[in-house]
Amino acid sequence: MESDRTAEAEEKIVSVDLGDRSYPIHIVSSATGRFAAAVKKSISDLSHAVLICDQAVAALGESLREQLQPEVDRIDSIEVPSGEPSKSVQQFEALLEWMLQSGADRKSVVFAVGGGVIGDLAGYVAASFARGVRFVQIPTTLLAMVDSSVGGKTGINLSGAKNMVGAFWQPELVWIDTEAMKTLPDRSYLSGLAEVVKYGVIDDAEFFDCLERDAEALVRRDEDALRFAIARSCQSKASVVGEDERETSGRRAILNYGHTFAHAIEATAGYGALLHGEAVSIGMQMAATLAVRLGLCQPSLLERQTDLLKRCQLPITFPAADVDAMLPVMMRDKKVAHGKLRFILPSEIGRVDLVGDVDPVLVREAIQSHR
Numbered sequence: 001m002e003s004d005r006t007a008e009a010e011e012k013i014v015s016v017d018l019g020d021r022s023y024p025i026h027i028v029s030s031a032t033g034r035f036a037a038a039v040k041k042s043i044s045d046l047s048h049a050v051l052i053c054d055q056a057v058a059a060l061g062e063s064l065r066e067q068l069q070p071e072v073d074r075i076d077s078i079e080v081p082s083g084e085p086s087k088s089v090q091q092f093e094a095l096l097e098w099m100l101q102s103g104a105d106r107k108s109v110v111f112a113v114g115g116g117v118i119g120d121l122a123g124y125v126a127a128s129f130a131r132g133v134r135f136v137q138i139p140t141t142l143l144a145m146v147d148s149s150v151g152g153k154t155g156i157n158l159s160g161a162k163n164m165v166g167a168f169w170q171p172e173l174v175w176i177d178t179e180a181m182k183t184l185p186d187r188s189y190l191s192g193l194a195e196v197v198k199y200g201v202i203d204d205a206e207f208f209d210c211l212e213r214d215a216e217a218l219v220r221r222d223e224d225a226l227r228f229a230i231a232r233s234c235q236s237k238a239s240v241v242g243e244d245e246r247e248t249s250g251r252r253a254i255l256n257y258g259h260t261f262a263h264a265i266e267a268t269a270g271y272g273a274l275l276h277g278e279a280v281s282i283g284m285q286m287a288a289t290l291a292v293r294l295g296l297c298q299p300s301l302l303e304r305q306t307d308l309l310k311r312c313q314l315p316i317t318f319p320a321a322d323v324d325a326m327l328p329v330m331m332r333d334k335k336v337a338h339g340k341l342r343f344i345l346p347s348e349i350g351r352v353d354l355v356g357d358v359d360p361v362l363v364r365e366a367i368q369s370h371r
């Protein structure tokens with residue numbers, strides 16, 4: 001009983017408030033026994049579970065299957081090859097065909113087990129099959145725990161444009177168990193810290209201060225620092241998404257800080273050459289440099305960001321950056337309006353704005369200064 005109470009006390013729930021599409025984000029540690037109960041609480045009529053699982057976390061997928069078994073009539077599961085190339089039209093189509101063969105219907109529930117690649121891909125499968133079935137996010141990377149599992153952006157890549165095809169489709173719940181990261185390699189883990197740093201710069205100066213205090217603890221995966229960073233990131237994202245679910249008012253666009261550069265780096269380097277978080281780290285450096293050159297912020301902002309990213313062991317330059325290849329890809333960014341690029345740029349730590357009409361010469365220089 002005592003250990004049950006401790007475990008419950010350690011569970012944190014962050015809500016994403018979206019009216020009838022609201023859902024809880026459970027943040028737990030080693031809470032195997034409580035997963036099925038949390039699912040049942042959010043989904044009362046679960047009979048057919050469809051598990052779409054990254055092949056790197058097949059053992060976790062099997063454990064989740066065993067936990068769900070007593071609660072459902074039927075479970076089908078499939079493993080998807082690891083890595084960004086799986087966010088493709090071909091993999092999307094293969095999963096839809098498999099869903100059909102598995103006898104899925106509108107009451108089936110998709111469980112996405114993996115990092116951001118699986119969450120985005122399986123989420124888009126859920127959004128599309130039979131014009132939409134319910135889904136659950138079970139993130140297994142830090143990046144997915146702090147960012148991609150929350151907010152309902154689902155989708156796949158085209159060869160020259162990241163996340164170009166997709167849908168806004170919210171999950172029924174997000175189940176974050178930090179224990180799922182015990183097998184996560186350091187490179188993937190550290191890449192997630194880039195999106196954590198992002199929240200500090202765009203929205204939460206006090207959190208940025210905490211990250212400056214905790215950087216080394218986070219790098220060594222200190223459980224308290226980690227749970228704090230995950231919860232604060234999820235709160236930040238939930239609040240932004242609650243204000244602007246479909247990126248229509250402009251508020252949600254702040255989550256795209258560094259991403260105009262990052263997505264162009266990912267697409268031109270070849271999907272998977274850099275992890276998304278690594279590209280975001282470099283992209284935030286390019287964006288902050290652009291902001292300094294435009295006189296929008298003090299150089300000290302760039303210095304603090306550089307220092308924190310370095311302490312998080314993230315890359316801050318990309319020597320192979322191909323400016324001439326990147327610029328046309330950047331023109332396909334989803335923030336482009338009336339044929340003009342727009343960037344999320346910082347004015348101070350904790351505050352960013354959507355800025356249009358930027359001189360392309362300065363954009364080039366910002367890329368070149370981080371090669």
Ligand SMILES: NC(=O)c1ccc[n+]([C@@H]2O[C@H](COP(=O)([O-])OP(=O)(O)OC[C@H]3O[C@@H](n4cnc5c(N)ncnc54)[C@H](O)[C@@H]3O)[C@@H](O)[C@H]2O)c1
Pocket residue numbers: 054055056057082083084087114115116117118120140141142143144147148149150151152153154163180181182183184185188191275276277
């Ligand atoms: N939808 C959104 O709001 C949103 C937000 C941020 C990023 N994204 C997308 O997320 C993707 C990046 O996500 P990611 O960084 O999680 O990458 P990922 O899903 O490719 O995972 C990184 C690597 O870790 C492996 N892995 C995952 N969990 C593991 C575990 N527990 N143990 C061992 N290996 C494990 C994977 O197989 C992969 O090789 C990108 O496609 C990006 O565009 C989406």
Ligand SMILES: O=C(O)C(=O)C[C@@H](O)[C@H](O)[C@H](O)COP(=O)(O)O
Pocket residue numbers: 147151153162163195252253255256259334
């Ligand atoms: O949730 C959002 O909104 C974000 O922008 C979060 C980003 O970290 C994420 O990489 C997202 O997938 C980018 O979206 P996109 O629409 O610019 O492709």
Ligand SMILES: [Zn+2]
Pocket residue numbers: 147195259276280
């Ligand atoms: Zn991102």
